[in-house]
Each structure stands twice: as structure tokens, then as C-alpha cells.
Amino acid sequence: MKERVQGAVTAGVALVGVGVMAVTPATQQAPEALRSAEANVALAAQFKNPPAENLAISAQRLVQSLAGAPLGLIPAAQAIAGGNNAALYAVLKEYVDGGLYVADPAIYALDDVLPEPIGGDPDNIQEQRGESLITQFRADQLIKARDDVNEALRDSLGVGTATQPAGNEVSPAYAAARLGGGLAVSAQRAVTSAVAAPLGLVAVAEGLQESFETGNNQKLYLALQAYIDGPNYVTDPVVFAVDDVLPAPVGGDPETNPAQMDNSEITRLRGNVLLKPRDAVRNVVAGGLGVDPVTGVPVPPASSATLTTNRAAASTGTAERTGPITRVLKSLKATPGDGASTTSSVGRHRAPGSGPLGNLFKKKEEKTAQTTTEAGTKTD
DSSP, rough: OOOOSSSSHHHHHHHHHHHHHHHHHOOSSGGGHHHGOOOOOOSSSSSOOOHHHHHHHHHHHHHHHHHHHHHHHHHHHHHHHHHHHHHHHHHHHHHHHHHHHHHHHHHHHHHSSTTTTEEEEEEOBBTTTOHHHHHHIIIIIHHHHHHHHHHHHHHHHHOOOOOOGGGGOOOOHHHHHHHHHHHHHHHHHHHHHHHHHHHHHHHHHHHHHHHHHHHOHHHHHHHHHHHHHHHHHHHHHHHHHHHHOOOOOTTOOOOOGGGGSSSHHHHHHIIISSHHHHHHHHHHHHHHTTTTTTTOOBOOOOHHHHHHHHHHTTTTTSOOOSSSSHHHHHHHHHHHTTTTOOOSSSHHHHHHHHSSGGGSSSSSHHHHHHHHHHOOOOOO
């Protein structure tokens, strides 16, 4: 993460620039048929044309980008439906980058017509910071805001390597985009869970059948666990986003495993308040079914010799009862998250891309692998 944007005025202007980027995707979104065949539109390194010509190039790029904008929604929808966050990020990045793609020729045209030191950069080369205030503002504020928004998108979607600045100091552009990304992921999870919820009843029915036939309640418990975990599955992206944008020690938990996060006030609130109702319900249901509240593995029943010893000792109160009621009461005292996995496939502060109800749409072999991986985590 680069240094924080300094000054309220420059930060505000940078955010306005980001807003423009968000609504005008780069022309690369459009198919070849919609791209201009003129070489001067595809200038990649410099704008040394007369100001009027640069302004015309910006106008042309704007028209082409607006024409291609709806086409970009098609691959975005396909990426969302397929759960391909890398492909979704590639599409969204085009929209974020589109602002500077459209504005750059106009920026350099303005630089050419204004006197030094405001304008008058002698080179007009995009890869250089420039010598005028206009080109330096472009490099220090607009490009920085664009890069911060792209970083926030990566963190929201769990794409690439997660980053964290010292003290969790972030720019206003990153904070706004990260919170927006967290809210969007939570909304998408809420919709997906609502659609998949009726399908989960099939898994419950299958679990009941297996329970009656074999006495193994693991499949039934895991089907019910998906519903128990649903609320936290929906809210976690927002919680992680808030933790990402607030300074330490309120936010900025450095832990990479959601099951172990407790190094900031936000993640402690999540573990001690938001997850407690879920864990309490898990323990009640798991205790009634005789399974582990995290993994769903059946708890081995006591042997007949142990039962005899317990009955004999019960009159003196020297042994713990092992009946079903006692087992339920004991499960309520279990430490939430016992047996949780110490590894995580997600980046820092990032919620997993798929959750309990979402795996109903996966192939059978994928469900088995995912259940083994996610059963020990407190997140989903």
C-alpha cells in the first residue's frame, strides 16, 4: 500500500476521479469491431499531439467506452455465476482503469495550454511523473487512487497476495472501495444463500435417511450446520472489510486464518459476540445428535464396562454421567472452535469464496474435498 493520500482537498478530488473510473470502462472491454482502427487512439506511451487533437481523442475514447460498457457485464455475470473471482476482477479492473484511459489525452491537452508551473510539461509521457503540477497530480493522486481501488477489489475478492500497511493506515479511496466490496460480497452471499436454502432440505432428508439406516448422524448434522452458519457466512465479508479499513488496534488483525483471528477489536467482537449464538446452537444440535459440534464426527459412545462403572460411581457422585441429557449439557460447555484447522486457504482478512449453502451447486467429489477442508474453520 502506498502512503496515505494527504490533504482533504486532494483526497476529495482523487475520489471524484475514482468515481469517473467506475462508470467508464476501458475500451479493451469492447470487441475488436468496436475499437478504433486509427493508430493515434491507441497511443500507449505519450501524447505529443496538438491540444485540440488530444481533446478529440478523449471524446472518441469516451464514446467507445460507453458503447462497450454493457458488453462488459456479460463476462462479469458469467464470472459471478461460475464463482471465478479472478475472472471477475479482470473485468472490474477494466472499468476502474477506464477513467484514466479516457481522461489522459484531455489531461495532457490541459497541460499544454496552461502556463508553468501548473502546466507546460515538456514530455507528456504517461510513464513519467512529469514536471508540471497537472502531470504530478495525475501521477500522485489519480493513479494512486486507481491502484488503491484495484487493491481493494483484490482484497474483497481474495485474488492475489494480500497486503497490509504498517498500522493498517489506508487511503480514503481504498477504504471506500474495500467497504463497498465487502458489502457487495455480503449481498451476493445473502442472495445465493436464499436461493440455495430450499435445496439444502434435500441434504437434510438424505442425512435423516442415513441416520435412520446406519445411526451415523454426521451427514445430517453437516446439513443442519449449513443453516446454522448462514448468518455469519453472510456478514463475514463486511466484518473483514471493516477490519481492513480501520487503524490498529481497532482493526488490522494480522492473522491469516479466520478461525484464529482475535488480534483486533473488530475480530474479537466477531469471535466473542457474533459467533457465540452460532456456536451455542451448534453445541445444542451436535449434543443431541452425538457428534462433534465443529466437524460432525460422531462422538464414540461409552462402552458397557464404562457405563457400569459410571452407574456404580453415580451414587457417590465421583464420576460424570454419560447419558444423552448429560452429553447435551456437556456440549454447551465446549470451547467454540475446538479442533479448528490451523491452516487457511484464504488471504489476510479475506472470507472464503464459497460457503455452506453454496457448495450445493458443486460436483459430488468437490463437495467431499471442501467439507474436509472447511469443517474445522470457525468462519464457515
